[in-house]
Amino acid sequence: MVLGLALRGLAMLGYRPALFFWADSFAYLESAARPVPGAFRPLGYSLFLGALAPGPGLVLVTAVQHLLGAGLAVAAYALLVRRGLPGWGATVLVAPLLFDEFLILLEHMVMADALFTALVAAGVLVLLRRRVTPATAALAGLVLSLAALTRTVGVVVLALAGARLLLRRTGWRVWGAFAVAGLAPLLAYATWMSATSGVFGLTRADGLFLWARTATFADCSVIRPEPRLAPLCPDTPVAGRPAPPFWLWAPWSPIKKVHGDRNALAGRFARAAILAQPGDYLAAAGSDLRWLLRWERTTSREAAMKRTNPYWFPFEERPLKPSVRPVAEAYEGGPAATRIHEPYAGLLRAYQRFGYLPFPLLTLALAGTLALAVVRRRGDALLPGLAAAALIVAPSFLAGFDVRYVVPAIPLACLAAGLALGPRSRRLSCGNVPA
Incomplete structure (x- = not known):
């Protein structure tokens, strides 16, 4: 102690x-x-x-x-x-x-x-x-x-x-x-x-976070979303897509183009993506969990010196x-x-x-x-x-x-x-x- x-x-x-x-x-x-x-x-x-x-x-x-x-x-x-x-x-x-x-x-x-x-x-x-x-x-x-x-x-x-x-x-x-x-x-x-x-819940962003999760693998040719959800389709090839936080906060994110209740629309898109691509959803989450196999929990000292590592x-x-x-x-x-x-x-x-x-x-x-x-x-x-x-x-x-x-x-x-x-x-x- x-x-x-x-x-x-x-x-x-x-x-x-x-x-x-x-x-x-x-x-x-x-x-x-x-x-x-x-x-x-x-x-x-x-x-x-x-x-x-x-x-x-x-x-x-x-x-x-x-x-x-x-x-x-x-x-x-x-x-x-x-x-x-x-x-x-x-x-x-x-x-x-x-x-x-x-x-x-x-x-x-x-x-x-x-x-x-x-x-x-x-x-x-x-x-x-x-x-x-x-x-x-x-x-x-x-x-x-x-x-x-x-x-x-x-x-x-x-x-x-x-x-x-x-x-x-x-x-x-x-x-x-x-x-x-x-x-x-x-x-x-x-x-x-x-x-x-006007929203009964603990936050108004559960749908947004889940959409950002699915944006890493979503394929709209498979999902076939309704027209109102189509703007949420990622147009970047899957292999080159960044991690979920970038989809939520980056200025180029498709979510910025959506009007109306973004959380509700994002949640509907995310649920449709999970139902249409359950294997890809599990694979994306499993890929994230590979971080648990990394011995060093954070990036290098050089990255820290460049102020890119808050940890x-x-x-x-x-x-x-x-x-x-x-x-x-x-x-x-x-x-x-x-x-x-x-x-x-x-x-x-x-x-x-x-x-x-x-x-x-x-x-x-x-x-x-x-x-x-x-x-x-x-x-x-x-x-x-x-x-x-x-x-x-x-x-x-x-x-x-x-x-x-x-x-x-x-x-x-x-x-x-x-x-x-x-x-x-x-x-x-x-x-x-x-x-």
């Missing part, structure tokens, strides 16, 4: 007040000042930023996020030890939570990932208690609902948790408490969205663009551009070259954990294991792969491994119903 906090201290001292991620960070800050449901992301993280706004600016945000990361390691360690794992074994399994540089990087960034990671892992941890009562089930449902309002992929984990409670035959009071607490915030937010935009602790300072500076400085109450201070930043940059859990090891460990959980009939390991797998796989099918999307699965994978490897414990219970 001391060493893990020391690494976070280097981030706090070396990169002040925080790191920014392209335009996303400033969109979150703008929504924190004017919280209205937006098109591309739910408001959960912006509300978190707004709650911290009376404090000393972005330094408080990064400090809280670092503490959430360290606290998550403590909670995971405590649960594994209480489940009978020796202290040294629990320490080994939670070490990635303390020492993975990518987790530390995201904790120091004005982005939703650190908060989402803490919320989704906390919700699963609550359900892994030996005795799940209606009160603890409601707490888990509420926390996982907040995770979904931070990043919409959290809905998948909420559904997995609900299915797990059903399979354990917990009784209607436990499952009902979980369902009410988990669904009420989502319904309330969707109602708010409907009142402000490195930067080597040089970068001024904020005039278009985003006002919103950042309004939140900070003064200059907000990241200032680099040596030697702290240099030590962290040296550490990031090797201080991470490679994705091939994570993937292999997670697959082995799920297999071991089935063989040993360790049902308690399946919830965090399947949740980790869902967080890794789902984005490639719904939007596109990004190495950032894999990181929230690390705590869940470590939890699953500890529960699968640990000694067989007493039977768990939910209220008065045997598990």
Whole structure:
């Protein structure tokens, strides 16, 4: 813990007040000042930023996020030890939570990932208690609902948790408490969205993201879309098409030519493409998942020096663009551009070259954990294991792969491994119903 906090201290001292991620960070800050449901992301993280706004600016945000990361390691360690794992074994399994540089990087960034990671892992941890009562089930449902309002992929984990409670035959009071607490915030937010935009949902971009996914393989000679959807047909040969994000954000994207409800039209095109080309859809998602076989998670140091890689602790300072500076400085109450201070930043940059859990090891460990959980009939390991797998796989099918999307699965994978490897414990219970 001391060493893990020391690494976070280097981030706090070396990169002040925080790191920014392209335009996303400033969109979150703008929504924190004017919280209205937006098109591309739910408001959960912006509300978190707004709650911290009376404090000393972005330094408080990064400090809280670092503490959430360290606290998550403590909670995971405590649960594994209480489940009978020796202290040294629990320490080994939670070490990635303390020492993975990518987790530390995201904790120091004005982005939703650190908060989402803490919320989704906390919700699963609550359900892994030996005795799940209606009160603890409601707490888990509420926390996982907040995770979904931070990043919409959290809905998948909420559904997995609900299915797990059903399979354990917990009784209607436990499952009902979980369902009410988990669904009420989502319904309330969707109602708010409907009142402000006329769309009942968590975002107004699910169709756009799915269209960008299908744009990498869509063949309109096979799909035969209706005339209104024809402008969404990519005209670039499949072999030369860029990744999904380019189709969503690039100025040359066909989506820019569409008039009317772009999200609804894009969603209709995407569903038609998937039904007409299911094999190509699976192949495109599988191709994205090949990133999991790459030992280095990010590009080279040379690319980082050219400012093309946001997933490195930067080597040089970068001024904020005039278009985003006002919103950042309004939140900070003064200059907000990241200032680099040596030697702290240099030590962290040296550490990031090797201080991470490679994705091939994570993937292999997670697959082995799920297999071991089935063989040993360790049902308690399946919830965090399947949740980790869902967080890794789902984005490639719904939007596109990004190495950032894999990181929230690390705590869940470590939890699953500890529960699968640990000694067989007493039977768990939910209220008065045997598990």
